Amino acid sequence: MLSVTSLTRRFGDRTAVDAVTFDVRPGRLTGFVGANGAGKTTTMRMIVGVLGPTSGDVLWHGSPLTREQRRSFGYMPEERGLYPKMTVLDQLVFFARLHGFSAPDADRRAHELLERLGLSERTGDVLETLSLGNQQRVQIAAALVHRPMALVLDEPFSGLDPIAVDSMVGLLREEVTAEVPVLFSSHQLDLVERLCDDVVILSEGRVVTAGDADALRREGPVRYRIRLAEGDCGWLRELDGIRVLDAEGSTALVELDDLAPADLLTAVHAKHAVTEFAPVVRPLSEIYKESIA
Amino acid sequence: MSTSTGTPVWRLVAERELRTKLRDKTFLAGIAFSLVLLVVALVVSSFVGGGSDDYDVAVTDQGSSQVVEQAQTALRATGSTDDTVASRSFDDVSAAEAAVRDGDVDAALLPAGDGYEVVGNDEVDSSLRTALATAVSKSALASNAAEAGVEVSALQQGTGLEQRLLDPEADQSGALQGVAFGFVIIFFVTALGFGMSIAQSVVQEKESRVVEILAAAVPIRAMLWGKIAGNTALALGQVVLLVAVAMVGLNLTGQGGLVASVGPAVGWYVALFVLGFVALASLWSVAGAMAGSQQDLQSTTLPAQMILLIPYMVSIFASDKVSEIMSMLPIVSTMTMPGRIAQGGVPLWQIGVAVLTTVVAAIVFVRIGTRLYERTLLQTGRKIGYREAFHMTDTAG
Incomplete structure (x- = not known):
């Protein structure tokens, strides 16, 4: 289980994330909901370690996350980005190898994912020649390529049409095993409602509601x-x-x-x-x- | 810095840099252009100065042919040991003149009056003329002596003029200055070119936001080291290629003597090149990390450009003593020390100091660079000044 305890981040005298505490349970999709500027992205960046917290901790099964553990996370940042001039396959192989895959394993895994995403024909194409929807698929693949121990996805479905969302969700459900906690942020409440097992609602840097989505609805x-x-x-x-x-x-x-x-x-x-x-x-x-x- | 099973991160990053560059057509065209430029320079230099000359002289009779043979000896005596003179026989004067006019031969030696005349098209090479003049006077002297019934040696008594050179290599000094300048230009161009390409590669990762995923996946410093390693390898590869082509070229254009005398300097050059490049590389990376976009590079790379340019300028215009001292300072040593070594007379300890200061500079710069890089890399979307970068606290975990 991935837990966030009293996570706080200040920028100057503005507190973007204020003592945020919640759990992301393995094998479940946790929806991270909040208005723009509520602190979702800041929280997620602290979880994956690209932003240092002012205070508070990120825990893995109750103990502070180590660097190695953190590096086995999968992360899809809000601002999408891969190498525009690199081919789709090279890109995924590179990321898999950065996470410790051997060259042949990385190659096999990248092909497998691209096939599942319906991009087998495009493996040798340079990323920037793909449609935005397909670039988004590659971006998800980059987050999944190393079989992550946990997934942090910042607005993974924004900009996708409903059919693409469904195929992406299908992929996530296939890829995410019972041990993997998944946190994804979205401002599309209907989507979160349909997909999420758990919900965390953030407002002005604070958690206002968190828990099992069904239980919350029955409350x-x-x-x-x-x-x-x-x-x-x-x-x-x-x-x-x-x-x-x-x-x-x-x-x-x-x-x-x-x-x-x-x-x-x-x-x-x-x-x-x-x-x-x-x-x-x-x-x-x-x-x-x-x-x- | 390695993950449990795979290749170390810095090596993967370095490999990616290499692969991207080697597939970049602009980059390959740049190398091809440098090579062409180098070959042109070599060919021009072999025409302009130094190198061996082979003269062909048209003759119409046996006597002239003998004079030309003696001219060979005369030419050798002046120290142009690689030069040759050969005669080519023609049927008559007009055929010989035609050969001169067409450029088939360098000159014609024809009997005229009671001696000879040397016929050229628009000019006669001065060393050839001198050699022929010596040969003509010698042969005339010999036949006159025979007619007068005197020994040639008796006539020649006391006319000998031997040549003894105190610094036989000095005639290479022009060429050596050229080589020294070549060292400077190659380092300057390569360090600037690859430096900018490091900075660009960093800012591209920032602009495309891929840096966010990279930073989540691997230690930021490993990315920096990978970039330095990859680009140093590329820069070194380019320099070795250029130097090798230059050496082969000098040999082919008959300037082999020069190759022998600059050989050790080239060895030191390559060593100092790598060290100097690594020292600067971290600065270029930081320049990339501080930039928000490609446009910002102009200002953020300024310190690295200055470090490359100013000490060199100073060392050119400063007194000999000052430039001698400066040739032991990091980065400028890569440019000026090999040139000094080529010209000879550099004590080994000075080379040692140059290597040592550059190693120290490389270590210090990489350490400072790593910290600045870690602080600034994830600040996307805006430019950061050096003052701010130094005062920032580490943000990434």
């Missing part, structure tokens, strides 16, 4: 959507133990305060035929808005 008052076969829902407002958040015609969204769902259903059913009675999970966007409010 707070329980909501149900009710749809009647016919008739109006207005009368629900007079029922005790619930609050009607929204009622329009035959549908309503209610929050249960001290009424059990089964009792609510019985009460409704007594008056009308019910076509839908379902719990509503809070969307991440709502959790996010609440957290940073």
